[in-house]
Amino acid sequence: MESTNLDEIDRAILRELQSNGRLTVQELSERVGLSPSPCARRLRMLEAAGVIRGYAATLDEAKLGFPVSIFVSVKLDKQVDDALVNFESRVRGYPEVVDCWLMTGPRDYLLRIAVSDLAEFEKFLTSSLTRIEGVASIESSIPLRRVKAGSARRA
Numbered sequence: 001m002e003s004t005n006l007d008e009i010d011r012a013i014l015r016e017l018q019s020n021g022r023l024t025v026q027e028l029s030e031r032v033g034l035s036p037s038p039c040a041r042r043l044r045m046l047e048a049a050g051v052i053r054g055y056a057a058t059l060d061e062a063k064l065g066f067p068v069s070i071f072v073s074v075k076l077d078k079q080v081d082d083a084l085v086n087f088e089s090r091v092r093g094y095p096e097v098v099d100c101w102l103m104t105g106p107r108d109y110l111l112r113i114a115v116s117d118l119a120e121f122e123k124f125l126t127s128s129l130t131r132i133e134g135v136a137s138i139e140s141s142i143p144l145r146r147v148k149a150g151s152a153r154r155a
Contacts, residue, residue, distance in 0.1 A: 004049050006155070009034065013042055014051070014155030021055045058151065061098075066114040069098075070121055070142055072129070073107035077136040084108075090132045096124045107139070 006014070012032040016023060023031070029039035046052045061067065076083050084102070087109065091100050099112040115121045121140075129138060 004051050006051070010042060010046060010051075011155040013039070013046065017052070018152070018154060061114050065116050068115050068117055068121065068142075070113045070115070070140055072111045072113055072125075073103075073139040073141075074109040074111065074129070074135060075106070075137045076108045076134045078134060079108060083134040087132055087134060094124070094128055096120075096128075 009032055013028060016028055016031050025036050025040045025043065028043070029036045032039060034042070043052075061069070074087070076087060088100070088102075091097050091109075091111065096113050096115055097111050098114045099110075101110045102108065103110050113121060113124065115124065125138070125140075129135065
């Protein structure tokens with residue numbers, strides 16, 4: 001994966017958008033010290049290069065009814081392509097799974113599960129996650145509080 005060469009103005013544009021993705025080009029140009037046309041051109045280039053992958057609203061999971069996050073480490077019985085593809089395909093279909101990472105180390109995957117309460121987690125665990133073919137073991141950890149959150153490293 002190659003990194004894109006960004007100058008300080010590009011980084012300023014990205015920082016501003018990370019703080020507020022709803023800025024107009026006019027507002028953005030004023031904040032980064034460019035006129036609107038060159039700012040819009042840079043913005044299009046950042047989008048075309050894939051540096052900006054999209055725009056989204058940041059939602060409050062607790063206000064949506066999912067105040068409980070649980071981190072789950074999963075070990076598969078085999079780390080062969082078919083087992084990985086099967087697990088990843090199944091996990092993509094579960095709305096409870098907010099994040100899923102293929103890991104190095106003693107566990108194969110790390111998932112963040114968002115649920116309404118521990119009863120919903122238990123139901124998800126017993127009726128979905130443990131029934132995926134190839135799952136050898138599962139370890140759960142319940143976070144006490146989030147210390148830092150972000151959608152990406154700041155530009």
